[in-house]
Amino acid sequence: xxxxxxxxxxxxxxxxxxxxxxxxxxxxxxxxxxxxxxxxxxxxxxxxxxxxxxxxxxxxxxxxxxxxxxxxxxxxxxxxxxxxxxxxxxxxxxxxxxxxxxxxxxxxxxxxxxxxxxxxxxxxxxxxxxxxxxxxxxxxxxxxxxxxxxxxxxxxxxxxxxxxxxxxxxxxxxxxxxxxxxxxxxxxxxxxxxxxxxxxxxxxxxxxxxxxxxxxxxxxxxxxxxxxxxxxxxxxxxxxxxxxxxxxxxxxxxxxxxxxxxxxxxxxxxxxxxxxxxxxxxxxxxxxxxxxxxxx
Amino acid sequence: xxxxxxxxxxxxxxxxxxxxxxxxxxxxxxxxxxxxxxxxxxxxxxxxxxxxxxxxxxxxxxxxxxxxxxxxxxxxxxxxxxxxxxxxxxxxxxxxxxxxxxxxxxxxxxxxxxxxxxxxxxxxxxxxxxxxxxxxxxxxxxxxxxxxxxxxxxxxxxxxxxxxxxxxxxxxxxxxxxxxxxxxxxxxxxxxx
Numbered sequence: 001x002x003x004x005x006x007x008x009x010x011x012x013x014x015x016x017x018x019x020x021x022x023x024x025x026x027x028x029x030x031x032x033x034x035x036x037x038x039x040x041x042x043x044x045x046x047x048x049x050x051x052x053x054x055x056x057x058x059x060x061x062x063x064x065x066x067x068x069x070x071x072x073x074x075x076x077x078x079x080x081x082x083x084x085x086x087x088x089x090x091x092x093x094x095x096x097x098x099x100x101x102x103x104x105x106x107x108x109x110x111x112x113x114x115x116x117x118x119x120x121x122x123x124x125x126x127x128x129x130x131x132x133x134x135x136x137x138x139x140x141x142x143x144x145x146x147x148x149x150x151x152x153x154x155x156x157x158x159x160x161x162x163x164x165x166x167x168x169x170x171x172x173x174x175x176x177x178x179x180x181x182x183x184x185x186x187x188x189x190x191x192x193x194x195x196x197x198x199x200x201x202x203x204x205x206x207x208x209x210x211x212x213x214x215x216x217x218x219x220x221x222x223x224x225x226x227x228x229x230x231x232x233x234x235x236x237x238x239x240x241x242x243x244x245x246x247x248x249x250x251x252x253x254x255x256x257x258x259x260x261x262x263x264x265x266x267x268x269x270x271x272x273x274x275x276x277x278x279x280x281x282x283x284x285x286x287x288x289x290x291x292x293x294x295x296x
Numbered sequence: 297x298x299x300x301x302x303x304x305x306x307x308x309x310x311x312x313x314x315x316x317x318x319x320x321x322x323x324x325x326x327x328x329x330x331x332x333x334x335x336x337x338x339x340x341x342x343x344x345x346x347x348x349x350x351x352x353x354x355x356x357x358x359x360x361x362x363x364x365x366x367x368x369x370x371x372x373x374x375x376x377x378x379x380x381x382x383x384x385x386x387x388x389x390x391x392x393x394x395x396x397x398x399x400x401x402x403x404x405x406x407x408x409x410x411x412x413x414x415x416x417x418x419x420x421x422x423x424x425x426x427x428x429x430x431x432x433x434x435x436x437x438x439x440x441x442x443x444x445x446x447x448x449x450x451x452x453x454x455x456x457x458x459x460x461x462x463x464x465x466x467x468x469x470x471x472x473x474x475x476x477x478x479x480x481x482x483x484x485x486x487x488x489x
Binding site for chain 1: 325327329330331332333335372373383385386387390391393394
């Protein structure tokens with residue numbers, strides 16, 4: 001028996017209902033990342049590797065402070081450093097904590113064909129279950145943030161689990177706890193949205209960032225990680241944060257209309273076959289029975 | 297509904313069979329989670345040894361300090377009750393577990409002799425005795441009783457003391473007492489604990 005305490009509300013590739021769905025009251029958890037107070041110290045990166053006991057891998061120096069170009073299967077949390085030149089020629093150094101966004105409508109879960117390989121708990125956390133994963137990589141296609149990463153040895157996909165082991169026991173995720181400047185916050189989605197809006201208002205009114213705002217994209221139903229940005233109209237500046245992320249059309253088409261059409265074609269074919277049998281009976285052989293008996 | 301004992305047994309049998317045949321599976325309701333690795337670990341409060349900020353940490357070790365368990369560090373994180381950092385840690389502090397659980401960590405005193413190129417192991421007793429002898433010799437050779445103007449100063453200018461960041465008030469009190477007794481004037485420390 002598993003010691004799990006988080007109840008599931010969505011299951012990938014699952015035929016039928018989700019038992020116990022909507023039977024319990026639980027709030028949605030959320031990480032708030034205030035990019036305006038991030039100093040790029042990477043304590044969250046280290047805390048993540050440390051807590052999850054992930055093996056060390058070589059870092060890449062690319063003339064920035066960024067640890068490596070992209071997240072890896074064993075590196076779920078990465079600060080992206082971006083030097084942005086403003087119109088007046090001054091430089092703005094933008095840092096963003098890049099990790100799984102824990103979308104309310106997760107593209108990875110939508111795209112996943114394996115039953116139970118990706119689940120969403122009632123507290124909103126999207127989690128990969130490696131023992132059900134078949135390593136097909138469809139989740140990469142479904143994810144608008146390019147998060148799931150493949151381990152070629154175990155042939156499984158990995159990503160940030162939002163420290164389910166900690167969160168299910170009432171603790172905050174490891175990255176949140178470590179952050180020395182307090183630019184990371186953790187709590188209920190409502191509380192985090194309130195805090196984020198408050199901070200954005202402060203930035204607009206007192207710091208001269210007229211376009212400061214909160215990044216909580218509706219295209220994926222809102223995310224379990226929300227950002228406060230200096231310029232919410234240009235999220236792309238922060239290491240390619242998509243301004244309107246959605247589940248790719250191909251995935252939606254593949255998982256819905258095409259699936260139904262396929263089912264209709266299959267069942268229709270069988271019905272047609274049966275109808276044909278009723279109407280015309282079994283196939284009549286042209287050769288007389290005697291001929292086959294002669295061959296015996 | 298008024299069900300007799302016989303009716304109840306019938307219903308239970310039919311219902312149980314139906315559940316067994318058509319399937320009643322609660323497994324998908326929960327997913328397998330990793331268990332909290334510090335769930336029943338022992339917590340020990342400590343101080344980060346790196347910089348002068350002196351962040352409070354909690355060292356998590358396996359076991360509940362029972363007699364037959366050799367505790368081993370499984371995790372280190374910030375101490376939320378510590379006024380300096382309130383649970384947070386910098387990247388160096390966050391990696392403390394690697395410092396403790398490290399093959400290259402020095403666990404015993406070593407000495408590099410004058411002109412030597414490599415470090416040799418030395419016992420604590422020998423190390424302390426040798427240091428004491430050298431301090432004594434240095435003090436005897438260079439103690440200043442009177443300065444150039446003839447004032448009595450009784451000071452030892454050739455020895456200095458440098459403290460670390462995890463030194464507590466109590467420790468530093470003893471340091472000052474001991475060093476002033478020798479006549480040491482150069483005391484430096486980065487502790488804020």
